[in-house]
Amino acid sequence: MEDRIGFYVCHCGSNIAGKVRVEEVRDYIAGEPGVAVARDNLFMCSDPGQEMIETDIREQGLNRVVVASCSPRMHERTFRAACQRAGLNPYEAFHMVCIREHCSWVTEDENEATKKAIDLCRAGIHRVPLQYPLDAKVVPVNPNVLVVGGGIAGMQAALDVASAGFKATVVERQPTIGGHMLQYDKTFPTLDCASCIGTPKMVSVGQNPNIELLTYSEVEAVDGYVGNFRVRVRKKARYVNTDSCTGCGECAEVCPVTRPNEWDEGLKERKAVYRSFPQAVPITFAIEKKDRAPCVLACPAGINVQGYVQLIGQGRYEDAVRLIMERLPLPGVLGRVCPHPCEAQCRRAEVDQPVSICRLKRAAADRVDLQSLPKPEIEERDERVAVVGSGPAGLSAAYYLRLKGYRVTLFEALPLLGGMLRAGIPDYRLPPEVLDREIDYILGLGVEARTETRLGLDFTLSDLKDQGFDAIFLGTGAHLGMKLRIPGEDELDGVVDAVDFLREVNLGRGGAPGRRAVVIGGGNVAVDAARTALRMGCEEVRIVYRRTREEMPAYEEEIEEALAEGIEIHYLTAPVRIQGKDGRVTGFDCIRTELGEPDASGRRRPVPVEGSEFTISCDAVIPAVGQRPDVSWVREEDALPLTRWSTFEVHPDTLQTGLDGVFAAGDAVTGPATVVEAVAAGRRAADALHAYLQGGDLSSWELTPAVPEQTGEWAEIPEGTAPEARAEDELLPVEGRAASFGEVSLGLVEAEARREALRCLNCGVCSECMACVEACKVGAIDHSARDEIVDLDVGSIILATGFNLIDPTPMTRFGYGKYPNVFTSLEFERLTNATGPTSGEILVRDAEGRFDRPPESVAILHCIGSRDVNYHEYCSRVCCMYALKYAHLIKDRVGEQTAVYNFYIDMRCFGKGYEEFMNRVQGEGVKLVRGKAALVTDKAEDPEEEGRLIVIAEDTILGKMMRVPVDMVLLCTAMEPREDALDVARMFGLSLGRDGFFLEEHPKLEPVSTASAGVFVAGACQGPKDIPDTVAQAKGAAGEAISLSAFGKVEVSPMTSFIDPDLCSGCQTCRELCAYSAIEFDARRGVSVVNEAKCKGCGSCAAHCPSGAAKVSHFTDRQVFAEIEGLMA
Amino acid sequence: MDAVTPFLEVTEAIKELGGEDLERCMQCATCTGVCPWNLVRYFSPRGIIRLAQFGLEGFESEDLWRCVTCNNCVIHCPRGLRIIDILRAMRMMMNETGSVPPSLKGPLGSASNRGNPWSGDPEDRTAWAEGLEIPPFEEGVAHLFFTCCTQAYDARNQKAARALVRVLRAAGVSFGMLTEREQCCGDAVRKMGGEEVFGKLLENNMGLFEEKGVRSILTASPHCYNAFTKDYAEFGGDYRVRHYTEVLDEAIDRGRLTPSIELGKTVTYHDPCYLGRHNQIYEPPRRVLRAVPGLDLVEMERNREDSLCCGGGGGGLWNEVPADERFAVLRVREALETGAEILAAACPYCIIMFEDAVKTLGKEEELRVVDIAELVLDSLEEA
Incomplete structure (x- = not known):
């Protein structure tokens, strides 16, 4: 068919015509082959402009249309629609040439602009005949909406989606929804209370049946395309069951671990089990856990060291001892003779010296009468176990076997129980009464003991079998000197x-x-x-x-x-x-x-x-x-395999010897080693014996239950942790000490022990002391909880991930972090909030950091990190207004005599009621100093300044330097993008603007859409904004999402890649390149296949395909080359 | 009516002379707040820029000549304006009309006529090096040792220069000197607005460098360093420039220079503006000092980026300033507060200013002003 091209060039008012001689372009193109019509118009996008195209198609029989005007981002759709209305396939017929953004706006010289426009138009005329029909695909839309972020923007968007009858899932990283707004006290300019207007939203979100709330959760992966997203969410284990937790707070009462509370910007402390604030939604507590503390990992017996140290810090010695005894039945013994490998790993050494863990264990053991402990409930079993040897391995095996209900008999060759603990360690190190106490406790549980009964002399292994023992444990030690x-x-x-x-x-x-x-x-x-x-x-x-x-x-x-x-x-x-x-x-x-x-x-x-x-x-x-062990008793018929060091050969996990039902541990297996290793091995053997006796298959028996992967991530050591001396034992005076067997080490006195325990840095945050488990009346706490993965199918996504505040510490001249009474804005918000560290009283700190008195004067410094090319060039937009709010709150709460100074560059009070608010605040006597504060110092120049902070700035209106002594300095710190904004943008297919915030599709006309169809933005993640703007934008984003859900289907661009299966060699290079995971490999046919629904038509595959099999529709080689030829012609 | 009327032709003229940044000033006054002058008296760079924005009378007042080009305002300016260039453009205008303060006429005239601001005889430019037998710079020599005029003609600084030469030799650094035809780098001249004179100096030096095939320059003064790396680069100069503290730092690191004699002194180091704030060289001088055994390096509260200017830059060296307004006096007090016995510097201007301030305060017994090269020399076994 003959090409009949219509060419239309737009003046765009003077936008194009001001630089490009439009008529000249028109006349030039009119002479190109195939051009049937060439016209110009003041605004091609106007109705008459579009009608012109339609009429020409009908009346002049046009089959191709080229419009030279603005960017295709603006009006490609407009003109395609015009072509379609006139009966043409828009992808085949239409091509758009950009001569505004590419020519008139960026070229100084009229001749050059006109020439460039002609070249570009000619290129379009060359390519348009090679276009072929494409059909836009329509895909169904999943009506569910994902909202990422549970601040005011996310809450509002979710509520709007829900009220339109669609399901919204809110994913929030924090344990509660609410976001920054709920940290505030009052909101400008109306001064209504943030929680009064915010908590009702939170409650609605929590209760709305159309809203699913995933708090303490993060999106991990996003797949799919508009209308059909699949989102993977990690629900972090909160260790507290949301269904049963009543929010009573008993757990936090007993939790020994304190941490700075993020919600209060670190001005207040919280426990490891915590809730951000009383109105949190969900009301459920959460437990913060890191990797298990290095001390726990270092302990051969796996004792929860951090846990018992914390309990000791609270003076809860009985709980501490019970926790120790979960893994070690001899706390008083090990508190004296353990080589404490835990201390070598203690991170307190990074500050000063390791916590004196071993001495703490003794301190706890010495303060508890084991007999007074509640007897554990033992479920009796019939099986009998003989434990030969009553050293640390044997005692430990006997204890844990007994707890499991077995009937245990201890056989000891010596007249007294204790093995090496008794016979090897002198009394001045381990007083016999300590050992007796702990052995008595074990015996008291129902363990029988036979002393002066030596294996090989008084009985044999087969005797034991004959006596009806179902299993044997050998802990005979290594008692022969070399x-x-x-x-x-x-x-x-x-x-x-x-x-x-x-x-x-x-x-x-x-x-x-x-x-x-x-x-x-x-x-x-x-x-x-x-x-x-x-x-x-x-x-x-x-x-x-x-x-x-x-x-x-x-x-x-x-x-x-x-x-x-x-x-x-x-x-x-x-x-x-x-x-x-x-x-x-x-x-x-x-x-x-x-x-x-x-x-x-x-x-x-x-x-x-x-x-x-x-x-x-x-x-x-x-x-x-x-x-070395004494194995003279082993006879050939015992068939007990030994190593060449005369130790028992055992299976490394089950500790079973070569004889069925005979297990061994301790020095008899390892050769001389430490007490704690023997105890640990005894406990392990008990577990294995239990499995054996219960008929478990030991070949597949796992030594310990699977433990979470070690991440090595521990609580950060708080900055400014002051070095404190490690508690050292008092020793018996040297004089006369060697004359007696009295215990040399006198142990720690109680106050010392508790102080020492508090030196612990709580590396694992939660110490797993289990105090909360006991305290929780509804049994909501589950320390074994694991992260869950939730997969969601949604049709659209609203990102409302909020903002961070810039850290002003590097701007040393403002003294943040150096002077205790320099605060960031968010810190001050918490100071004014009734649930904050001062219960809403505006106070300043004394030298020790305690909030103790109201300020007599306050300076508020604007534009900290904003409007500053060294940090953020943009205006943070909200600071002028909240600075006025702070000024008002100080006048209102501390008293009108309090002097308040605002150091500003420009007051930006542009919103509804904002100027009026400024007028009111000025009327309250708040001073406005026009000039950015240059320095905050404590160097007094006169007595009036002593002990205060002095703010130095030039008042540009007076043309004088000002020194203002104050008691409190508030820094209006800039809003900035979240630290992970780039990662999030990549995950959702967004771009970041130069300012680092999420980029909207168009700054004016598409303020909530993004480069990724079906992904919308709301609130401060798109740029600094106040609450009214945030809520408005959230409603806009919700509107977009609702439109998609309500319409139920969406057109996707047909300009996608395809791979010619006849040419494809199956090398899969394209699969690795595809940023959208849109290419799959068909193993049967040995070729790669494009999923058109996921493909964005970027062309990476086409550019790299070595066999030329991958092509992009609408951008085929022929079309692109024709365009280039037209350009060069 | 008593009112002023904008005179924008003046504004345009300042902009053309290199002060185009002045239009973007938002008058926040950060520059004034961080300017060291306000430690001693009111001085408002913002105010001067404001006048210039409207071409109003007053910017050309004596305040214009106060700026010591310490760069503190520039690094803090929220708009990133080159404030020194704005003030320099205004000074250029004053130079063109001949309205230069009398105190600066001397150095400017001398630089023009004799190629140095110190009224020194060009013939004597290399006299300081007599007996040191420094070879001439020629092909095969690694660095040109560029003599700062202040080291060439000022008796105190000559000592430092001679020490430096001996230390460089001990480190095995290959360097040579140019002839008496070498002239002032022109840094101070340009900052005083003497663009024409600067042009002459630049032309002479670049021609000489070209003739001798100079690619790498070793400078004793941070001002020369800055001139070659920035001002000369504006006119096509392309040299590898090293400050001597960088060269010594490297030699020590590579084991070619090993200070070994115990010094047993407490030393505080003053960051020269043109080494620090202008060129971010903060650590090499400190590393050199720490390499001297028995040297206890203590810091003044204002250090590195916050260093307090000696007052010598931008023509400040020749300005008459009352004793109680001299930054060097404040700085020497700060050095004394640290308990140091030695104030170490790495800039000839700083040394002049501090020597003078120590005398003003009568603290010659308590504090010695020493160039880093001199300290290193004292610690070398056989130099």
Whole structure:
């Protein structure tokens, strides 16, 4: 068919014609091939302009139309519609050339503008014949609406959508809806109370059956297109059930953890379980949790360290002990002898020193009479378990098995229970009464004990089976001392192994080993043996160790105490032989060593120094160079597999030995290790035994329930946390200390313990002390809750994500963060609010930071971070008005004698009733200083200024510098975009403006639409605005969403990509490039396929497709090349 | 009627001379508030700009010559206006009509006739370096060591210059000097509105640099540094310019220079405006000082971006200012408050101003004014 092109060039008043000689363009194009009609018009978009096109199509038989006017963003739709009315396919027939934005507005010279316009028009004439018919697709619209943000904009939009009969889902990041407006006290210019007008909205949103409220939730992903969005929302675990929580607040009463309350801008504290403010919707509390605290993660037994430390801080020792005993039945013991790996991880060390956790545990244990604790309810079971060995592993296994209801019998070879706790640790470190108390408690639960009954001697494993035990736990420890392997060791009298020596002394059977003793070794056993020898009457005790003090494995405090008691330590000294006479020890030959290369253990190997031998004269030698389990009782028929270190071979998770139903843990498995590791392993074995006895399949048995992933995210250490000394134990005076077995460490006094506990930084925020669980009468608290994912299908989305306030700290000259009485606007809002830190009284702080007195004068500094190219160039729009509101509130509440100064650049009081409000406030005597404040200082120049803040500015009207002494400075900090505005914009397909706020589609005519069809914006996320404007915009956005929902269908552009399956090689390059996830791969056919509903026609795929299979409708290669040729012609 | 009538031709003339930013001033007065003059007396850059916006009489008053171009107003101006350029344009107008304060006529005239503002004989320009045997700058030499006029002719600063040369040598830096044909960089001249004289100096120096193939310039003065990096760049100058503190910092970092003699002194460092606020070089001088063993570096409350100007820039060096209005006196008091025994600087102007202020206050026994290069030299074993 012959091309019959109609060409129309628009004057746009003088917008185009002022620079482009329109007639010349018309006449030039009239001469182009195929052009049947060429006309110009003052306004092509006017009705007569459109009619001209329609008439020409009908009367002149036009089949193509080119209009040269403004940007297609303005009127492409207008002209397409005109073509369609005249019977043409608009995509085939119509093309628009932009000669306003691209020519007249951006070109100075008339000739150049005209030439450029002609070139562009010619390009259009060349391309239009190659267009082909396309049909806009109509897709159905899901009537549901998503509103992101529950501030005043989001609430209003949701209410409007709901009242139109459609369903709205509000997703709010905070635990409550309300937003910034509900933090305020009064609103300008009418001074109505923000919560009086805001809470009714909150309640309506909460109660409206058409509104679904997802608080403490965030949108994670958005998929789909206008009318058909799929949105993934993460409902963060709030650990409090919204259905049952009544909001009574008992939980917060008992919660030991305090945090700065965000709602009060940190001016007030809240608990880890909290509600932002009393009228919150939902009224439900929420619990803030971070990753489990490093101390908890470090504890081999997994004790909730942060939890019990917090309870101790509150003086709730019984609760603390019960919490400890969930994981460790020997709090008093471990409070004395634990190597406390938790303290090494404590983040308090970043401020000063770790919290003294171990001592706190003891402090709690010493203050609780275990017998007075309520007996746990035990559900009895029939199965019997034999626990062999009553050391820490055995006691722990027995305790936890007993709690599960098993009938437990403890077998102990020694006359007293406690294993190494009894036989290995001297009384001055662990008084026997402490151990007895805790063992008695375990026995009191119904654990039977048989002492002086040694496995292998008095009974065998098979005996136990015969006696009807269903399972056996072996916690037999490592009680055999290792040999020095030097001459004289075995034959001389006066050589006694440290383990044997300590056991005999601890059981009351031993005596002094001699007058002058040498202990060999550097571990705790060596130090214990040395100090015990001293207490048994030795006159002189030395320790000989091969390496230096740095490598000594004994605890630092033990070494310190030993040295203080007069024990001499020979470092870098190795044993050579023991000298004797008449079968008795007379001396000990040693050799000096030096440290060489590191050995397998990573410690530097001691190398003897030739010719450095020397002799220590002595009559007792106590080797303390290691222990191993005594497995002499294991007979071949037991078939119990052992390692080459004589320890039991066990499954690493279940701790079951090679024998069915026989489990083992503690030193007997690991070789000599710490008490806390043995306790932890005993508890683990109890769990495994339980699973075994209940017939569970141990092969798939999981050691511990799945724990949340470790994020390493902990509570931030509050700025300005002052260093405080760590509580240290009082010790028995050194004089005379070594003469008795009295406990050396006296423990912490109560006040010290509580103060020490408060040094804890609450890394995990919630300490999981479970106090709230007990306090909650309706059982609403669930610490095991997990985040939930909610998928929503909606047709449109309203973004109402609000704003942040700029942090004025970097603008040091205003003194924020330096002077306690410089406040941001939002802080002042909280100060005036009845639910705020001062219950609504306007007060200033004293030197300690306490709000204690009303200000006599106040300065309000405008434009802090706004109207300033160094921060935000834009005007924050609301500050002038709220500054006047503050001025009024100060006059009203503090008294009219209070001087109030506003330092302003320009007063912008443009809204309804605003100028009138300014007039009223000025009438109240509020001073307006025209000049931006330059400096806030506390450097007084005269007595009047002493102790006050001085604001310095030039009053530009007077032409004089002003110094104004005040008691309080309020900074009108700029509204700025949310910190994650860019991420949110990307997620929803929006752009950001230069100011960083969400960009609307057109600043005047499309104020709530965005670049993404079906996504609308409302409120301060689009730019700084006050409440009236926010509400108006929210209603506008709701209107747009409702239109879509009500109409039920929407046209989507046919200008999308398609992939020619015959050409596609299936390389999938396009899939990776597509920003809209619009391309799927058809594995069966081996080709990529475009989902036209999702495709935005951006052309990335077409540009990159190596085989030329991907094309964009309306922008085919032929069309684009024709346009370029027209341009160059 | 007693009223003023705008005289916009004057406004246009100021704009043409480089003060076009003046139209965008919103009169917020931040400049006045942060101007160091208001520590001692009322001075309103805003007021001057206001007069200029309407071409009204008064902007040309003596206040116009107060500005020491410390840049504090520029970095804080909410509209980002180049306020120094606005005032400079006005001073240029005054130069054109010959209405320059008598005190500035000397330096301007000398710069024009002798190529330096100190009325020094051009023949003597390199006299300070006698005996140091500094090689001439030629191909193969890394840096041109550009002599600041103040170091060439002022006796106190000559000492600093000589110390610097010895330190640079110890660091193994390759540098050479130009002949007596080298002239003043022209920074102060230009800031005083002497655009024509500045043009002459610039032409001479750029020609000389071209002739000798100078690509890299090492300056002792932050003012020269600023002139080459910014003013000369306006006219096509393209040099790699380093302040000596940057060069020393680098040499220390690379282990080529190791101050080793314990100094045992408490030192406070004054950020020169043209090193700090104009060019954001705050840390290299401090790192150099910290590298000196036994040197305890203490800060004055106003430091880095907040540093208080010595009063020497923009012609301030030649302005007659009563003792109680001298910024240098305030600054020396601030230095004394820190308990420092030494006030370290890295700018010849600052050294002149502070030496003078220390004498004014009679604190010669308590506080010594020392160039960083001199401190480093004292700490070198064999220099």
